Amino acid sequence: MLHIAGRQQAAAVLNSTAALSSLPAQVITRVLGKFRVDKSYEPLVDLSLDLKYDAQLNKVLSNDVVGVTQGNIVTHQNALPFNGAPSIQEVEATRLPNGVTVVAADTSSPVVHMGVYSGVGTRFEDRANRGVLHTLKHAWFGTTTRRTCVGGSREPAQCGASINLDVGRDMMGITATCTRDTSDLILDHMTQSMICPEFFNHELEAAKAKALNETAAAMKNPDTVLLEEAHRVAYRGVGLGRSVYLKPENAGAIDREACLDFVMHNFRDANSTVLVGIGMDTSLVSELADEYLWSLEGGSVAPPQAPWAGPRESHIDAPGNTTRALFLTEGAAAGSH
Secondary structure, three states, X not given: OOOEOOHHHHHHHHOOXXXXXXXXXXXXXXXXXXXXXXXXXXXXXXXXOXXXXXXXXXXXXXXXXXXXXXXXXXXXXXXXXXXXXXXXXXXXXXXXXXXXXXXXXXXXXXXXXXXXXXOOOHHHOOXXXXXXXXXXXXXXXXXXXXXXXXXXXXXHHHOOOEEEEEEOOOOEEEEEEEEHHHHHHHHHHHHHHHHOEOOXXXXXXXXXXXXXXXXXXXXXXXXXHHXXXXXXXXXXXXXXXXXXXXXXXXXXXXXXXXXXXXXHHHOOEHHHEEEEEEOOOHHHHHHHHHHHOOOOEOOOOOOOOOOXXXXXXXXXXXXXXXXXXXXXXXXXXXXXX
């Protein structure tokens, strides 16, 4: 039995993709429209002198959910590997004139961790482009108007950087670990498909093949199937009920025009974009955001409505002797007392 306190919490807990992050709680609330830049926040990672860290941003504040191999819940994690880096002293936040929010936590470490988070997830897909975000996950670092796909793969490797992209129903996160002096180049790679995408069809074919292989592997996991079905039933297959995977029956509809259209309509909202820098001070993170995210516009992209469908049930026949069951109830609205 699983009881979820609110609709958005249900989607967050049931999300069967890899953890989006890493994200401090105030950044999540910012993306949801509740973040206040005029409020001071305490550090979310309590690192003593004996608990220094050298971890990717998407591992700093996330723990695996017990029993779910494909999902994480954003939470505190205090036991981080020792690396000799100074501990985080303060989390600072500011907002640029175009609406992009900047969050920084300086550690004076030569290795920095960055994350670009957008309040766009598969709930923004429609019936015609279902699976487009899963495809973009594998095509994000392809050819753009600034560089070829070869350069997109080679330059981060030459810098010794690692970049990851994760998508969910409510958010998308691009995280990277690199040296401080290459942070501008790596941020350019992280955001180029948001600013100047190309998405050539021959590259999309390879991306769709990877996405379909990932879907096939995920659908062999009964826990993933259960969570996918729970979302579909709870929200009637729309909004938060959309799958986070590309399905074979819709792969043919995902082409260059569909990808460009989705990016241009959903990733231009500066108010739902957050840049996080760990190991960097606010001035440096703000300077990078101003240089690479200046073209994002204000305004707000309204997420599609995802009404709770009410009491429903679903049964899935499967081989074997093991039965899995999930019981969900709708509680009070998120943030209510």
